[in-house]
Amino acid sequence: MTHSLPNPMKPHLATLVGVRNLATGIKLFQVKIDDAEVMRRFDYTPGQFAEISAFGVGESPIGIASIRARSEAIEFAVNRVGTVTETLHRLDVGDKIGLRGPLGNGFPMEQFKGKNIVVLGGGIGGAPLRPVVQTILHNRSDYGKLSIFWAARTPDLLVFTDEYDEWRAAPNTELHLTVDKATPDWLHKEGLITTLVEEVAPSAENAISITCGPPIMIKFAMLSLQKLGFASEQNWVTLEAKMKCGIGKCGRCNIGDKFICLDGPIFRFDQVQQFLESFV
Amino acid sequence: MKVLTQAQLNEWLNHLAERFTLAAPVNVQGKLLYRQVDDSSGIAWGFERTDMSPKTWTFPATEPILIIEQGAETRLDDAPAPAPTVVFGVRPCDARGALAIDALFLDKEPSDGQYARHREATTLIGLACPQMWDSCFCTVVGGAPNSTEGLDLLLTEVDGSDGAAYAVQIISEKGEKLAAGMPGEEKGVSLPKPRLAKGLPTLPASQEWKAQFNETFWKQVTERCLGCRACTFVCPTCRCFDVRDEVVSRQPGRTVLQRLRAWDACTSAPYRRIAGGHNPRPTQHSRLRNRFYCKFMYYPDDFGPLGCVGCGRCIEACPVNIDILEVIAGVEQLAASGSS
Amino acid sequence: MSALEEQIRSAARQYLENGDVSVVIGYERGPKGKVRPAFVHQADDAERLVWSPECNLNLVTYLHNYKHSPRRGVPVPRVAVVVRPCDARAVNLLLHEQQIKRENVKVIGVTCAGSEVDGELRQACTVCQERVPVIYDVLVEPEQPVEVPEAQDDYGDVAEMESWTPGERLEYWAKEFDRCIRCYACRQACPGCYCFECVAEQVFPHWTSIALELPEKYFFHVMRAFHLAGRCVGCDACEVVCPMDIPLSKLNRMLAKEVEALFGYHTGDDPETLPPLATFSPEERLRL
Structure with missing residues (x-):
């Protein structure tokens, strides 16, 4: 236990650098983390997600929709369904959001090679x-x-x-x-x-x-x-679920002994089959 | 071992209250709660089990985890640091509860910085149980009424020449620091053996629980569950929380928000309900079952310790007598019948 | 086994044997002797059912779990429920509010001599004169008629609070709500609290903070009491289940008294009269 433990619930400040309509009720947000060094080091794999803050409302877990090789900004497709996403949809280029991530396991793309x-x-x-x-x-x-x-x-x-x-x-x-x-x-x-x-x-x-x-x-x-x-x-x-922390603490997204946020959101089906209740 | 008379203990606690936030069991309109006290006079002595665990002092029921200032520019700050705190009168089971929460919040990456600050700022002074009370089952889940695990100091009531006296065991460095300058005298005392409860079930191993997940047993056990949050809120190890931004102040051009976290409970229906109304745990039996599985399978498998310390509070608090011991015994029986 | 118990068991057995219902909701004794709600699905299990003054919950609240079809193509289940007279009025409440259909519910009404909480007769039972439920399919009767206390001021218990100033009331309730843990046991135990999304937990709009602190607790309880004005049947299940022993019945009874004084209405007395807050007549005048 040390004083210096960071607060993993504290997001990076980030700016919307692009917003466009993707489908009815779905927008694509292009995001850059304000701290250039953090942005440079922000490395992620397909399937990972981030907790996006709409300040004043809260956070929502949203899958990253881009890859580093193709997009300089981090992209998120946001479906307007809840309070956070509703608020995000009202934001425009230049507006501030919070971003914590990348979170979750991502796809084992290496393992998929040759298949x-x-x-x-x-x-x-x-x-x-x-x-x-x-x-x-x-x-x-x-x-x-x-x-x-x-x-x-x-x-x-x-x-x-x-x-x-x-x-x-x-x-x-x-x-x-x-x-x-x-x-x-x-x-x-x-x-x-x-x-x-x-x-x-x-x-x-x-x-x-x-x-x-x-x-x-x-x-x-x-x-x-x-x-x-x-x-x-x-x-x-x-898999997806309501999440509050995205880091395996709040307890909300478990399927059996697995946490969607930490052990997922990508699962091999046999790993979670037994514990799917009504299906997530 | 150092032994304190009641008067010496009171004097020492008064002294602590000047230097720290001192929390101790207090009788609040008939309920025993860990509340801040100004001195030892407010402490409820001779209690059995408190109605709430001291969890709220290391994992507050409500606390800000982030301060957000929106103005010309947006600023994010950590919440204010918790004040140095001493919790007095912690039962050994509850201290083990803190260890269970540590396993998740601290030992499992990423560590929760805010929780770490609480744990660092807090010293736990235990008070050993002379016996297991009604509904107690600490021994079923690896504890004991006089366990020192997770405590910084443990006081045990011993026969004094003149009323109650307390033998002091120093458990941790933190405890040693706090005990420096403590009154009392060194004596050779033997600590009384606590009286243990009999006829308790044996806890099935986590793989036994796994095997019984789809049993109709769960429907029977949980049919009467009302879906309230009492069992989880009185629990010293339940740690689920909700997060939401709240406005602190709003002035033209400057809004201060705080991101709050507050206890939440997997037993309640809205816990996992998503926007649009879909609920992946649609039935009360799946919700309550999750609580038991969290304690006896998921928690030990994922984090090490059991998610239950046998304090028995959920048994007492449940309005419809859902009894975790009966559940343990039921799974034990299912496991036995399955393997025979 | 008491005569009441035997009648409850026999009614349950018959309903299940005849296929009139798929479950009977009554009380059983847990392994440690505590009375608790029981769900009997098979006639042979009817022997589990018990009756005693410790049966102090309102089982009508469980009817909400059976008011929808479980799957497409499956009819709404039919259920039998054991009720005291106060609980029975909650059956009427749910009929008024179109939560349940009469034909789906069999009411096993118990002639009541009062319920106990921790071995003592519940305060409301000491003045209650209701012995026979206002609605039942089977009436469970004792061999000897049950004594009825002399008529007295039904609301004597809240008279003192009425004399308090608003400031004094605020202070009193702040002290009581201080130890509330916002577990919602009161709400969950209440047959009248069945909103799909409670105001206290609604996300959008977000009426109240998630904080477990005094303002939120105060808001929750006062809001709940208002939502129950003219709907509370006075069963006190909320108070019985409260792990913090908050005297919630006082709050509900104050409002019940107001409603009775203003509208001459006593919740759930009959299946026809609509609750005052669920209806409106042009002649209606508030005597303020």
Whole structure:
């Protein structure tokens, strides 16, 4: 015990350097930490998140949507659903926020090398998967086939639409789009992501899957992948929960003896299977 | 060993109260709570178990963890440092409770700086229990009524020639420092053996708990749970908290906010409910089960110590008699029937 | 086993055997002899049920756990509940407020001789003249009629507080709420407190701080008392469950007295009359 222990609940002051609409109710925030040295050393891996402060309200855990190699600023896709995100949505370029991170474990991208990768992203769940896609595209020859399944309730809720052309054009890469409810101008599939995955039926051979989306989607995605021959050990999920500290102290986000904030948010499905209650 | 008469102890405590914030068990309208006292006269002597644990002195029920000033520029500051504090009359189980919280807040990275400052500023003077009281089960979870673990000093009531006397065990450096200049005289005393409770269950190991997670037993045990927060708030080891910014003052061009943390409880429904209403622990049985699993499986697996010190307060505080000992016995039985 | 216990068990057994209900909510004795709520799902388990003056909670509060269909396609469960006369009025309250449907609830009404808290007759029971629940499907009756105390001032216990100045009341309650730990046991035990999101915990808008300090405690209790004005049935479950022994019944009874004086209304007396704060008539005049 020493006096000098830092306060891990104290955020870095940061500034919004870019804000743009990503989808209905979803904005992409580009953030720079004010302390240049801290910003320079801010190193993170796909799947990690940060606690973002909207001062006067509090903090919310938000997945980092960028990779260092592609973006100078740290990017976050923020869905307006609660009090913190509501406040964040009212902010603009130049406004101050707080940032603590990077937090969480991130994807073991090294371990995924040489494997075929099936990515399932639903709605805002696509945000933390974008760094995965970007990392693979950035180091394309390190990984096997990339099959991206991207879904949302409606077309206007799809995130990162402006990057789809790049994804499609990449070698050995497929993008499959679907929405639960199509609009007249929608050119792709209509239906659940699980139906689409079963239809396309990516091989489980030398493959891993990564799923991020609402709880109900994860639940059914696991069943579909199981049908396709994916074992629990091949399936990676990113889980989310209400969090207050992001550092394994406040107790709020545990699934069994694992904390989503500390041991996750990325889990191999078999690690948390037993303790999923109603599904997170 | 040094022995103090009641008068000498009072005098010493009066002296401590001048130098430190002195907290001790106080009878507040019939409830025994650890409150600040000006001198020894306010202390409730001869108590059994206090209604609340002294946890609030090392992990305050409410405290700022960050001060935010918004003006021409935004400033973030740590909360003010806690005052040097002595908590007197800590029961051995509660001191072990502090150790359990230490394992999470201090030993597990990243350490919580604010909690560390409280722990550093606080000295715990224990008062050994002469016996295990109703609902006590410290011995089930590795403790004892006269355990010195986690304490800085431990006082044990011994027979004095003239009323109560207290034998002093110095446990830590902090305790040694505090005891310097303590009145009393060195004597050869033998400490009385505390009376232990009988017929208590044996605590199943964490893997036994793991195996019983999906048993219908949990539905039966928790069906009557009201979903209040009493068991967790009286608990010396429960440490869940909520965080929220609150306005301290607002003037034109300058707003001062504080980021508060306050106790919270996994037993209550809103604890994990997210914006939009989804609750990943949708039933009371899953919520209360989490509390037991935290204590007997997650906590020891993740942080080392058990998340329970056997103080028995949750048994006493529960409005519908959810009895942690009955739960332990139930899991013991399930484990036994499963392995036979 | 008392005659009352035998009747409760027999009613429970019958309801479960006939499939009238899927669960009977009553009382049992825990392994250490403490009386506590019991949930009986099988007729054979009806033997667990007990009755004694220590049965001092309001089991109607548990009906909120059974008012929705558990899964799509599954009907709302039917439940039997053991009630005292004060609890029975909470059944009427929940019927008024359309929380439960009469056909889904079987009421096992117990002729009441008063409940005890820590071995002493509850204060409210010493003046209560209600012996038979106002609503029941089965009436549990003792062999000998239960004595009824002479009529006296129902609100004698709050008379003293009424004579206090606002400052004195503030001081009194600040002292009582000081030891509140904001555990919400009072709210959870109350059949009338069933908001999906309590004002005290609402995140948006954020009415009150998360702090466990006096202003928040004071706010919570006073707010709760107001929300229960004209709705509190006087069962005192809030006070019974309070781990800090805060005399919450006094607060509720002050408001019940006001409502009775203003509107001539006594909560839950019948299933028809709507609570005054849930209705409005143009003729309504406050006699202030």
